[in-house]
Amino acid sequence: MIIDSHVHLYAPEVAADPRGWARARGEDRWVNLAAPLSGRQLQGWSDIDTLLMDMDAAGVDRAVLLGWYWDHHETCIEQNNWYIDWVRRHPDRLHAFATVQPRAGDAAENEFKRAIDAGLCGIGELSPASQGFSMEHPGWLRIAELAAERGLPVNLHVNEPVGRRHPGRLQDSLDDYVWLADRFPDLKLILAHWGGMLPFFEMNKWVGSRMGNVFYDTAASPLLYRPGIFRAVVDAIGPSRVLYGSDYPLRLYPRKQERPDFVRFLREIDAAGLSRDEKARILGENARGLLGIGGATGGVESA
Numbered sequence: 001m002i003i004d005s006h007v008h009l010y011a012p013e014v015a016a017d018p019r020g021w022a023r024a025r026g027e028d029r030w031v032n033l034a035a036p037l038s039g040r041q042l043q044g045w046s047d048i049d050t051l052l053m054d055m056d057a058a059g060v061d062r063a064v065l066l067g068w069y070w071d072h073h074e075t076c077i078e079q080n081n082w083y084i085d086w087v088r089r090h091p092d093r094l095h096a097f098a099t100v101q102p103r104a105g106d107a108a109e110n111e112f113k114r115a116i117d118a119g120l121c122g123i124g125e126l127s128p129a130s131q132g133f134s135m136e137h138p139g140w141l142r143i144a145e146l147a148a149e150r151g152l153p154v155n156l157h158v159n160e161p162v163g164r165r166h167p168g169r170l171q172d173s174l175d176d177y178v179w180l181a182d183r184f185p186d187l188k189l190i191l192a193h194w195g196g197m198l199p200f201f202e203m204n205k206w207v208g209s210r211m212g213n214v215f216y217d218t219a220a221s222p223l224l225y226r227p228g229i230f231r232a233v234v235d236a237i238g239p240s241r242v243l244y245g246s247d248y249p250l251r252l253y254p255r256k257q258e259r260p261d262f263v264r265f266l267r268e269i270d271a272a273g274l275s276r277d278e279k280a281r282i283l284g285e286n287a288r289g290l291l292g293i294g295g296a297t298g299g300v301e302s303a
């Protein structure tokens with residue numbers, strides 16, 4: 001089973017006029033990444049039917065829709081509502097995480113509960129650096145605590161600490177994520193974009209002993225890293241905490257791709273020198289266990 005753990009999707013009215021839609025909501029940061037007036041345009045657009053067709057074309061069984069790290073609480077509600085609707089319509093293909101703005105305090109906590117009760121199955125993608133909260137912000141700690149209590153995974157956008165300066169790359173500290181894992185050992189944490197290379201710091205004994213519930217997704221990997229990253233991370237931490245995620249509908253190969261697809265990146269993974277078992281875990285089994293799909297953990301397998 002292939003499960004893409006990192007997909008974003010927007011309602012048709014957003015794709016039709018991203019700048020107008022974002023302006024009306026004060027989401028300038030998002031639009032400057034998704035639809036910049038100048039510079040490299042990496043964002044592709046999709047809709048629910050196209051997503052399902054693209055999944056079929058690549059043999060992707062299920063996708064986990066992640067929310068964006070919005071500035072405003074109201075935008076989080078709007079996105080959660082799209083996802084609640086889409087997951088209800090396609091329960092055999094789609095899962096979705098709820099997004100929140102932790103700085104909204106009680107309102108964020110209530111939205112978290114509402115979205116989970118309505119069928120969403122995790123929290124994220126959140127970005128402390130972009131959304132303006134520290135690891136010790138009380139609103140965020142409450143969200144992390146609730147997620148740990150309920151066994152729900154949390155996906156965080158992690159920036160690479162060293163690299164090209166691009167608009168999506170903000171200053172954050174890998175140390176903060178280790179602090180979080182240490183503070184909430186039961187929290188199932190997914191650190192996106194290979195956790196900004198944090199897997200290699202697990203060689204440190206103290207760090208490594210605290211990361212049992214920390215997973216790393218591979219979102220946007222072709223834009224950031226050479227294919228050898230797959231083999232190197234699996235050699236560093238083993239194959240059980242790596243989750244295949246694409247960041248669809250981002251154009252991962254902007255020179256070769258007019259519109260987004262799942263096929264090219266899966267081909268890259270296929271050729272990355274992983275064993276059959278390692279590949280099976282990364283492409284689906286790890287996510288299946290984490291989300292409790294079709295296993296003893298209580299999920300429902302579809303035909």
Ligand SMILES: [Zn+2]
Nearest residue numbers: 125157158192
């Ligand atoms: Zn991200």
